[in-house]
Amino acid sequence: MLKVTKRRYYLPVILLSALVLVSAVNYSNDDRYFAIARNLDIFATLYKEVNALYVDEVNPNELIRTGIDAMLGSLDPYTNYIPEDDIEEFRTQSTGQYGGIGAVTGMIDDRLLVMMVMEGYTAEKNGLKIGDQITHINNVDIRNMSREEANQLMKGESGKSISLKVKRYGEENLIPLEFKREKVKISNVPYYGMVSENVGMVKLTEFTMQAGREVSNAVEDLKKKGATAIILDLRGNPGGLLMEAVNTSNVFIPKDKEVVSTRGKVDSNNQTYNTLNSPVDTEIPVAVLINSGSASASEIVAGTLQDYDRAVVIGQKSFGKGLVQLSRPLSYNAQLKVTTAKYYTPSGRCIQALDYAHRNNDGSVGKIPDSLKSEFRTSNNRVVYDGGGIDPDIVVDQDNMSSVAYTLETKGLIFDYATEYYYSHDGIGDPNTFELSDNEYDEFKKWLKNKDYSYVTRVEQDLQDMKDDAKNQKYYPLIEKQLGDLQRVIDESKNKDLDLFASQIRFLLEKEIVERYYLESGGIESTFDQDQSIKTAIAVLNDPAEINRILHRNK
Numbered sequence: 001m002l003k004v005t006k007r008r009y010y011l012p013v014i015l016l017s018a019l020v021l022v023s024a025v026n027y028s029n030d031d032r033y034f035a036i037a038r039n040l041d042i043f044a045t046l047y048k049e050v051n052a053l054y055v056d057e058v059n060p061n062e063l064i065r066t067g068i069d070a071m072l073g074s075l076d077p078y079t080n081y082i083p084e085d086d087i088e089e090f091r092t093q094s095t096g097q098y099g100g101i102g103a104v105t106g107m108i109d110d111r112l113l114v115m116m117v118m119e120g121y122t123a124e125k126n127g128l129k130i131g132d133q134i135t136h137i138n139n140v141d142i143r144n145m146s147r148e149e150a151n152q153l154m155k156g157e158s159g160k161s162i163s164l165k166v167k168r169y170g171e172e173n174l175i176p177l178e179f180k181r182e183k184v185k186i187s188n189v190p191y192y193g194m195v196s197e198n199v200g201m202v203k204l205t206e207f208t209m210q211a212g213r214e215v216s217n218a219v220e221d222l223k224k225k226g227a228t229a230i231i232l233d234l235r236g237n238p239g240g241l242l243m244e245a246v247n248t249s250n251v252f253i254p255k256d257k258e259v260v261s262t263r264g265k266v267d268s269n270n271q272t273y274n275t276l277n278s279p280v281d282t283e284i285p286v287a288v289l290i291n292s293g294s295a296s297a298s299e300i301v302a303g304t305l306q307d308y309d310r311a312v313v314i315g316q317k318s319f320g321k322g323l324v325q326l327s328r329p330l331s332y333n334a335q336l337k338v339t340t341a342k343y344y345t346p347s348g349r350c351i352q353a354l355d356y357a358h359r360n361n362d363g364s365v366g367k368i369p370d371s372l373k374s375e376f377r378t379s380n381n382r383v384v385y386d387g388g389g390i391d392p393d394i395v396v397d398q399d400n401m402s403s404v405a406y407t408l409e410t411k412g413l414i415f416d417y418a419t420e421y422y423y424s425h426d427g428i429g430d431p432n433t434f435e436l437s438d439n440e441y442d443e444f445k446k447w448l449k450n451k452d453y454s455y456v457t458r459v460e461q462d463l464q465d466m467k468d469d470a471k472n473q474k475y476y477p478l479i480e481k482q483l484g485d486l487q488r489v490i491d492e493s494k495n496k497d498l499d500l501f502a503s504q505i506r507f508l509l510e511k512e513i514v515e516r517y518y519l520e521s522g523g524i525e526s527t528f529d530q531d532q533s534i535k536t537a538i539a540v541l542n543d544p545a546e547i548n549r550i551l552h553r554n555k
Contacts, residue, residue: 043067075339076356078325082335088155090327090335094241096186096208099158101179103128107147108412114166115415118186119519122179128166130516131419135174136165158183170423188244191524192218196538200227203524204248207240207297212247219251219280229285229541231534232301235315239296242273242324242343248297249304250275252286252311257346259304262324264341269324285547286311287537290390291398295319302390303345309380309551312540313392315533320353320367320389347376349386380552393550394540396533404497405504407455408448414505417444418512431514431522432529436506444509445498460490503530 047067051058068081082090092098102121103114114132117124135143137153156162160181165174188211191203200222202215219230239245246259253259253275261272288302288311299318305311324341342350354365368387376384385391401409408414428434436444467483470476476483498505507530515523528534540546548554 076323078321078323078337079339080337081330082327082337084333087333087335090337092186094208094327096188096206096210098155098184098186099160099181100155100184101126101128101162101181102184103154105134105147105151105154108415110143112142112145112147112150113412113415116515116520118184119521121184122182124519126177126179128164128177128179129168130519131415131422132166132168132175134164134166136163138163139165156181169419187214189214189218191521192222193521193525194222194225194227195231195528195534196542198226198228199231199538199541200225200229201231201233201534203233204298205237207237207244207248209241209244211240211244212250215248216251216280219284223281223284227284229287231287231289231537231541232311233289233534234294234298234302235289235291235533236293237295237298238293238319239298239321242297242300245297245300245304246273246275247277248301250277251280252282252284252305253308254279254282257308259346260300261344262341263344264324266340269326269341282310285541285544287541288313289315289533289537290318290392291316292319294390295321296323299351299390300343300345303347303349303351303384306384306390306393307345307347307349307376307378309378309382309553312394312537312547312550313390314394314537314540315392315396316398317391318351318389320351320387322350322352347378347384349374349376349384351386351389353388378552382552394536396536399504402497402501402504403455403457404453404494405501405508407453408505409508411453413448413451413453414508414512417447418509418516420447421513422516428513428517431518431525434510434514434526436510436513441502441506441509444505448498457490457494463487463490 047063050063051060065081065083072079072081088098101123102118103123104116104118105112106115107113112134114123114128114130114134117128117130134150135141137150140153142150142153154162158181162179162181164177164179166177168175186206186208188206188208189202189204192201195201200219202218202222204211204215215232219227222230242260242262249259250257255275255278257275259273259275261270263270286305288305290298290302290313294302294315295318299321302311302313302318306313322342322344323339324343325337326340328336328338330336342352344350353367355368356365359365370388373385373387376386378384463483463486467476470479470483493500507527511523511526514526518525540550
């Protein structure tokens, strides 16, 4: 937020900044220039009158921030105002670096809990554990603070000391812990390793600085370990720096190959980005995993490797974000992150799925209809389409999480049980093979009996909607008995949900438990035996004939 202490200076500053912005742009259209100047004047006079006459005292920062957010919200979700107070978080998202102790926290039932401890940092070295509840930071009781407020206390200048008090399962007294903040680098590649005798996997979750280098190093190391094929896992990766998408693609395609081009209103934003370095390997078979959470830079990499027929893309359709953002400095150390262009993969397609330029009458944004999508061709003349994300070459259906599993996860019951399990078991053996026994799962069900995990299934919601419609249409007395019978069937079915969806719940439990012993990398490894996309990728990568068929090679 803008930091202005005297209100009488606030309005002139806003007007001066606006006029400087207007004068800095060369508008060839006089009418457009006049419209901008007129509307800025209207806004300034409106603000002045509201500030002077509104019945209650108004906060200048909040009022202007509301206006800014509403204005930018009419464009797209990615054009954002970043006030000075949020700059540190913005830099963390861009660089992956911050001053801290290497711990990820989250709120469950108003408790600030340690959700993950990053390997090699002071949090792990000095004894902080997943499941610890942080109660004090530098002797300040934070139990009534929000997570954001507490995190502000947690982060700080590297080299400075920080003290915590934590409540740990099984301990009566709070445990004091001392740390020294250090520069924490969030790894773009939290895991890489062999997922079969000859197939290596690189999980890329961020596109911050050095993402391409981290992928390159991982692939080279996997080849030394015997990998003759590579899985690049981009599932859930929301994107990041465009140049790191170029560098990541460069691991598998030659130097001087086009990766992405950008086109916008301003000529300077129309650029083509080619690979700059020698590749690691242009021949090794590659499978790229994507899902609906793969967006932006992830889609550049997946789309580029697909356009060059360099990789088989496996999973579900990607998110569909074909927009490029740049950050621009504003007054008072604020920033504007603004969408400046659309990006296009080497075949010429833009995968942007939502049409923000043509909103519906209610303000909502619709997807680009299939009738407006264009056909493009890969290097081997395969057909690909624009305007809807990246379509995988092999679709792997993703199971929807059941209501009971989702509730147990979001209410923190799976997390809490994993913590208790950790403190009652000395070890679990190999994370790749760990499984809860039937008796252990029964213990979990008994543990739940005194817990509140009430939930409403989609079928229940549909039944309630049917009841409401029947009452509105005067049909309810005629079908009341049938609806009541159906409700009883649903209630009886819900009593069996812990058994009906046991495989989903056990999957979540086992991953959470493994992370207590082996942190994030162990949790990732524990999912391999149930990951259908990885299984499919291994099978395809070990079948050269199938790869050639999918990618239209030798035709």
